[in-house]
Amino acid sequence: MTTLQELDTPTALIDTRRMQRNIERMQERVKTLGVRFRPHVKTTKCLPVVRAQIAAGAQGITVSTLKEAEEFFDAGIADILYAVGMVPGKLPQALALRQRGCDLKIIADNVAAAREIGSFGKTHGSVFEVWIEIDTDGHRSGIKPEEEALLEVARVLQESGMRLGGVMTHAGSSYDYDNHADLLAISERERAGAVRAAQRLLEAGLPCPVTSIGSTPTALTAEHLDGVTELRAGVYVLFDLVMRNVGVCTVDDIALSVLTTVIGHQEEKGWAIVDAGWMAMSRDRGTQKQKHDFGFGQVCTEDGAVLEGYILSGANQEHGILSRSGETDRSIAERFPIGTRLRILPNHACATGAQHPGYQAMRPDGNTETWPRFYGW
Template identity: 60%
Template sequence: MSPMLETLNTPAALIDIARMQSNITRMQLQADQLGVRLRPHVKTSKCLQVVQAQIAAGAAGIAVSTLKEAETFFKEGISDILYAVAIAPSKLSKAWALRSAGCSLKIIIDSLVGAQAIVEFARSRDCSFDVYIEIDSDHHRSGVRSDAPALVEIASALHHGGIALLGVMTHAGESYKLNTPEALRAIAEVERRECVAAAEAIRAAGLPCPEVSVGSTPTALNAVDLNGVTELRAGVYVFFDLVMHNTGVCTLSELALSVLTTVIGHQREKGWIITDSGWMAMSRDRGTQSQTKDFGYGVVCTLEDEPVEGLLLRSANQEHGIASFDLPGIDVVSEYPIGTRLRILPNHACATGAQFPNYDAVHRDGSIEQWARLYGW
């Protein structure tokens, strides 16, 4: 345990660097063994040092969730960037500014209207874009189905409008609801099959579609065959979290992000431990609530990051967290006196990280570095 953890202001977002590096290595090896490029989605960390570690391990480019991320990482020398959200027409000017500055920015769309907006903008500026069409492989969120007539219409509008159709991409978000290796392997195959089928439909129409990009952390780690796929994307694997733990892709000992908190009070008769880690620190994300195991707002750990059996952060106000045990009988006042420092493992690493302007990154020897975290759009 680092003595420096006793001196940090709380709440604080801690990164266990050794765990993070292990997670990075694990995903990179999986991509290498499957014979595809790995493009990490950096929306989880939004942190230069984390992204640099992923690239050093072998990642090829990054995916981002905001154009501000793209601008920031491009300034740091990363040019191969996929903006992995269907682009609003109002953001095309900013996207083109990045491309004209030398950034190899790729954008995505999932509608004919979106394709037409890109074509019209490009013609007005005498410019072009590299575009992916988003595929709905599991009815989770956005995208066009692989067998929808609109798919070829979108591809044709881009191609004949002078826009480079780079490929198709998908995200199997429904995998977050599963919890067995068999189910995760099955949805990974659905993800692969649907995205490859979309690419084949476009090619059958005489149109180019060189790239096929798939990925979510659960499917990436459970895929056994990515035939026809060129690129794997995943994001939360770099830290993991309780939602990922519930899917079965990681253990609690692999979670690299935690929130350092201080005990600030008690309600002895209720068995409550009051902490300074409310929802402003943990976020309001209750992603485990719909899974097989509800962890409340997080699993409470010792300062050494060992989970305390039965102790969860069960509710949260803005700046107050309320932790309690599964069963009564523990004298929380004597066991966890005011001033005690604890760590809390979060439901959703992306959401919890977003509550903090920086991370306190803890090395194996206990030394700590402060790493800035990007925010905004």
């Protein structure tokens, strides 16, 4: 164990008390909505975090890379949804996981991919479970619920001997809203679109055992999930400033921060220079288009108290620029002397976590321990 004061900087910190509170909040929410919960683990890519999610009641996990699937399967987690469109070059990697006993589900949103999956599966004597991705908000990928392609993809998969596992969607555009009424509308659009796609498959005599939806904002806003069987969400476990601006958490819920040290000043500019640049925070400027722009992050004291008005306003590779938003603080050097240790709350927890080989998990007693995370595809 190491104390916070003994840690080098920059270092990614997870406040385990906040993390556990976030996990319990989401799990209670899912229980109220009456569906299964399959968390998206790309946010942390960290086994101790995922074990805490499963201990709270999560059933299966969602991953964004096959590397994640391999790592978590090796750790004993078998029920895995790979929620990125499958391409032919990754089918051998997926097959190897299934042959080892992993209950891996893959997705497709076009006929070409479905044909490749079916052909590869038949050639290798394997039956892949495939979910069809549905586009419910025009955010990124998927087939619209009423498109003919939905039935075409399903039939190609069935005719090639693959198992049609269901439909899934992700309301990524929910990140673009910041009030309850809009979030409620997008959450209902997500639910209704996925349920309609499932209904069309069933009406055509095709199987659809799973209807899976999810994003952190819609999961925390939806009033009901009639027709849905499972919910997915990821960033809720740590939260971040984008989610604070969306309105589904407060800064007091954000469990991830980056510990940093003041290394210099530009007093005439009102700058303090810290050793957390974009290599520690990431280049993600997700709050830039929102009503409250936090620059590269919100500045806090070493013990986590928010310093209102102070943000990481700029970032080079290893240098961060700390300043007061909207004004020049000429007393910046007096306020933050050389050696002052601070914490920065991130815009995007997934992106900031990805900059670090591991987290320092801060326990309520003030001690920390290292939680590794992993990289790769």
